[in-house]
Amino acid sequence: MQKKKQKIVAMLLAGGQGSRLNSLTKNLAKPAVPFGGKYRIIDFPLSNCTNSGIDTVGVLTQYQPLILNSYIGIGSAWDLDRKDGGVTVLPPYTASTEMKWYTGTASAIFQNLNYLQQYDPEYVLILSGDHIYKMNYELMLDYHIQKGADATVSVVQVPWEEANRFGILNTDNNHQVVEFDEKPKEPKSNLASMGIYIFNWKVLEAYLLMDEQNPNSSHDFGKDILPKMLQDQKDLFAYPFKGYWKDVGTVQSLWEANMDLLDDNNELDLFDQSWRIYSVNPNQPPQYISRDAIITNSLVNEGCTIEGNVIRTVVFQGVSIGKDSVIKDSVIMPDAIIEKGCYIENAIVSSGVKITAGSVIRPKEEGEILLVSDEMLEEMITN
């Protein structure tokens, strides 16, 4: 059935496992990983969509989708429960002739061409559910239109010494892309792709159909689709993004991104009313800070009971921290219970974990971040 035509439709790739997050993604997809005291990673791209005026969003899920799917629901938390458009969860499916998993970013979109076709949009925005950032996609679309581009890739400047870890774009003075360099040994530029693309729909459709026929393709935007477009002399532009952007793909970077929020001058201002980050609100009572508690330089969410000492820590909803416990430089995920007299430093404590009275948890090596899960605690006891 043909739906009301949309100017732009966003496709959010949320099927990633995020294996480098270890046990955090054992039962849930990376975009559902908790962040910042009350959010999940996917709240950032979804809030960016709604704040940018994009109200038609397909969310492509594959790995461990239960928590993610029920979290997204009908999208009302992000005001994406709409009569026309709104949010649609797009899992892999069996067709009449075959069944296929999403094997690459492009194959995921290819398998949902019918979703895009029903809206017949002018533009398609491709997003990933792996990053923490605030971005006005409308400005990127204006840029894309103004440049007369076939495709626009959002880029961010990364430190030169790290450029070899990213997909690097080499551009001319007019920001037109001249070369893709996937993880270059000797980078010629430090403009890294953020995995955010705007395509003209007809161009994207043609290239996805073409790519599907190519048996040698890995069906990936960065490795196959965009280089092929460049080869065919399509107009590709880099959109320079300025602001906070962080891939939270590892335990270390997830911890760092949480700590960044505690910096007084952090760029990702969660208190900015003009660009709110929406999330599913747990509806719990205000946090209770007891007579014995000391809290400094921390973020604490509702439903918490704090009786201990919390220093430079991000505390999610429903956590209780007992008397005489000291929590330092850590992230405590929802509903964790920390009993009396514990000492925790440089750790991420997973959701619902119970830490018994008097436990001392800190990494062996300086600079290391300890991920505390039930399995890890069991191992600690047996050793």
Added chain:
Amino acid sequence: MNKHLLGVIDATTHIEDLEELTSHRSVAAIPFGGRYRLIDFILSNMVNSGIQSVAIFPKFQYRSLMDHLGSGKNWDLNRKRDGLFFFPSPRLDKPIFGINSFEHFAENMDFLTRSTQEYCLISNANTIFNMDLSPLLDWHIDSNCDITEVQKNGRSINLFLVKTSLLLDLIHTRKETGYLNMKDVVTDLNSPYRVCHYSYEGYALTVDSISTYYAASMELLNREIWEKLFLQERPILTKVKDEPPTRYTSSAVVFNSMIANGAQIEGTVENSIIARGVHIAKGAVVKNSIIMQKTVIQENCVLEHAILDKDVKIEQGTTIIGTEQVPKILRKGSIVKGECVSS
């Protein structure tokens, strides 16, 4: 569950002594506990007890109450069948006699006659409690009562259970009987009805003055009491806001306080209730106070025994001192500089 119980909330209550908090809102909509409004307690109790149809009868200044309740979504009352109904009085000049005025109900008879629920629970909107109402209905039926009045320590908390058909009779015959409300019926020793009293053992406090409001707020800081009010299996539901977690800076000193999301604390907070989106700047000291939504307290202010309504701005270096008996109240939107001391 409880599809045979209809909820009726009388939000017409006007209380002279709460004037300073109700000049622009109804008693039912008075903010409480950092993120709630008084009506949240009875409404959540009804919903948590399985009631799926709730009618609200407001009268005065109900804009903020309507804004708070919206479609009823936050209480899961945005239903295709039943759900939340709002019946403001079509007339403002007519005096409303006390709680549960039959006159007001009479203007919306269609709703009551059309409702399929056999029993009706009628309540005020200003009692703070967390009560499972299902046992009450069983008790009412088993005890063969016509009207059950819920009491706490022998005093009515203005919560009544009747058969819907009896309520309709009482409304129809109000001119002949002279009964203006449920209270009149239960207090009439000669009434032809079997009136029972159900004793509620949990925590309950009816807010009917500034001093009960202040006392109830301060009682929230007592762990035994908030543990009775905020139960995981029967949560008090309210309008959710997309506020970030509370931010405590390195200069923050906080103890024995209840603090809601979106607050930014840089100063000292002691024995206080801080609502969503409040900002307490460096060097400011807030003690034994209630600070409502989005109020800003600038650097080096001192507040003791104060109730600051929403959107108040206390400019740098201001001192506001009230007493436990007479807390200093600042109305919504006030901007204060200098000293403010209550008697």
